[in-house]
Amino acid sequence: MNIELAQVSRWYGNVVAVNDVTMTIGPGVTGLLGPNGAGKSTLLHMMAGFLAPSGGTVTLDGTTIWRNHDVYRSIGLVPEREAVYGFLTGRQFVLSSARLHRLPDPEGAAGKALALVEMEGAADRRIETYSKGMRQRVKVAAALVHDPAVLLLDEPFNGMDPRQRMHLMDLVRSMGAEGRTVLFSSHILEEVERVAQHIEVLVAGRHAASGDFREIRRRMTDRPHLFRVRSSDDRRLASALIADASAGSVSLTEAGLEVHAVDFRRFTRLLPRLARDADVRIWQVSPADEDLESVFSYLINRSS
């Protein structure tokens, strides 16, 4: 099944959270990537029928999602908040989901879903005794219990320990491989890279990039980088660097050199060689703009 967003915008008063986004989420795993506050949750809530678009349309195979409870036959939603009843056991929680879906064999379906997330062991304990990762898994089980064609997960890997994270990543990947439409949001590039075949990047409410993760990864790596370098002789290193085309500009500051590298790969190979030839000892090389914000803002500027 396909989720289609056509010129979707959402604003709160004067604040625009999502701005004119058009995208189609098809079968397989799609990662919705963007820094915090980019509008990922807003977009995901609109896909899940928990927010009306201010403009544009959000549809599931042509039917409107907003105010249409029938879509939940095909959609499983894992919300970001710890939305679980603490007084129920994990099994009761997943079973309630199965019964609300009016499945023919709710007990069987609940058991299967709990096994899928490896929660059979703790299934008969109250949810209030669970760790954050366990709550997350039980939420995933409740969302999967009716075998939905579409699965939406809002920051699903938050709060999980590495082993649980690996397991959920495997699960998400296999759901995608089975031909389900799986979308998850994340602000961590590595998570998206490991699970998603397809990436949609959202920055400041705008659709910044879309495509295969390798392609986007390459674009992110090939952007100009800013490095801060400290060495035994900054001045001599600077003059050696400036002679090469891969360093766009070099400036000498109190804290060391600031090098604007135009060609990332070439620069990373060049720096140690130059230092050795000039007999300069390098003490520190640190990226000055490695945060996601600057990576994303580069993508935004490129695409506009």
Place this chain on the structure above:
Amino acid sequence: MNGVIAEISYRALLGRRRVWLLVLLPAVLLALAVLLRVVDAGGERAAVMLLQTFAVGTMLPLLGLIAGTGVIAPEIDDGTVVHLLAKPISRPVIAQTKFLVAASVVAVFAAVPTFAAAYLLIGLESGVASGFALGALIGGVAYAAVFMLLGTVTRHAVTIGIAYAVIWEGVVGNFVPGARRFSIQQWAQTVADQVSSSAFLTTEITLGFAAAALLLVTAGAVVWAGQRLRSFSLTGDE
């Protein structure tokens, strides 16, 4: 009516500490009735006073508030309501189910103790016990509907509900004659007056008006709450 939703709502409402809030007020009512009986200050006049001011005037709106907001507001607050809403179930059905849970809780915790308190004081004399029990039942159901709606409209349902119960129902309803026509408490007393033949209970609203108003307010609140749930939005932390 959905059995799974009703079961979860009952457990959330009656489970653990919240049930004590529901038990407290009826316990005070029964204790007052016992006290009046022991000091021999009973009699029909005292019974009617107690039921009017405490049972219907204080306990009923507060229990309606606890039950009505309790079936929906905490779930909206902590996000668990999404578990129910992200299902192929019509949202008005969810609202109706929650209303039935709240109404049944008010019936048990308000109407039954009201009857018991009256019976303790004066037995079945002048139909006071059955009259006030019926009034508390119908009024309580209306309160449950109104406060459930409030729980779907605002996150400050309890604060606004208490302000409404104290200011409108308590002060304005008792001292401003015109406002009495628009007070659930007064409608409930009208119903009680209809059944009871006691000379100590007088009301000025006609039964026709009270019955129509109760029906309209209850049904309207449940329908509106269903519509509110249809448009339920997650705004997120962003």
